[in-house]
Amino acid sequence: MKGIVLAAGQGTRLSPLTHAISKPLLPVYDKPMVYYALSTVIGAGIEQILVITPPNDLERFKLSIGDGQELGVTISYAVQPEARGIADALLVGRDFIGGDSVCLALGDNIFIGEQLPAILQQAVASVEEGRGAHILTMAMDRPERFTVLEIDPSSEQVLSLEEKPKQAKSRYGLLGLYLLDNRAVEFAATLPLSPRGELEIADVIEKYRQIGQLRVTVLEEKFGWFDAGTPDSLVAASNFMHDLMIHSSANPGCLEIAAYQAGRITLAQLNERAKRYAKTHYGQLLQRFINSET
DSSP, rough: EEEEEEEEOOOOOTTTGSSSSOOGSSEETEEEHOOOOHHHHHHHTTOOOEEEEEEHHHHHHHHHHOSGGTTTTEEEEEOOOSSOOOHHHHTTTTHHTTTTOOEEEEEEEEEOTHHHHHHHHHHHHHHTTTOOOOEEEEEEEEEEGEEEEEEEETEEEEEEEEOOOOSSSSSSSEEEEEEEEEHHHHHHHHHHTTSSSSSOHHHHHHHHHHOOOOOEEOTTSSEEEEEEEHHHHHHHHHHHHHHHHHHOEEEOOOHHHHHHTTTTSSSSHHHHHHHTTTTSHHHHHHHHHHHHOO
């Protein structure tokens, strides 16, 4: 499976913060927002990753993330010329995906949970075994802001999907991480533009549901998730990360730790990266983790 991190959003809800820099490069506590999505993909065991950026910020993303060599992965880049929706990432990344399955992650979605890598690795295996698509959901206070899933509680099967409904049928919203087999590219290529002028990822997911090849994992309360796309949610995510990292040993968004735990780099290589950031809070997090492993 290959990975795509879609980091090309315009960030209009965060304007004027995003006049000069893309939303996924904004800080969430001590690291760029996109680090959280990237570490999630690396933690899923994925080695080849494509980061899709807006045209004006391609070089900034390359400087911030690099080519992945020091993380034991391969990171390449592509530009989304215009904002045409989440499903458009499958078309922008068509050549990169080739004949493989794909994990598509949104650059402004932040996941927290020690068990998440194991859940994602199982989902990757499920998709690669030919079981279609796998998505994540959790109960939300205002699910109508997202794609709402109606789920059969006995089987955890998705009964329906509805994009930003006026009246939500459930509390379950679709999270910004989608594991899809290779048919997703074909599905996206046949989609019409939605009324808001985009290729909707919910329409791709619906195609899998209609053919009975959609699986869903409901994340429990012990997991955390942020869609850091508004000033309030950006501040909330930063405050949460501050408290989490100060009062626990958690280290979400640390690329080197995700790479080490996925078996991509050694502890010695992780230690070399920690030395580079020795005078920073990020470096302290890396060193704290190294100390716990030795």
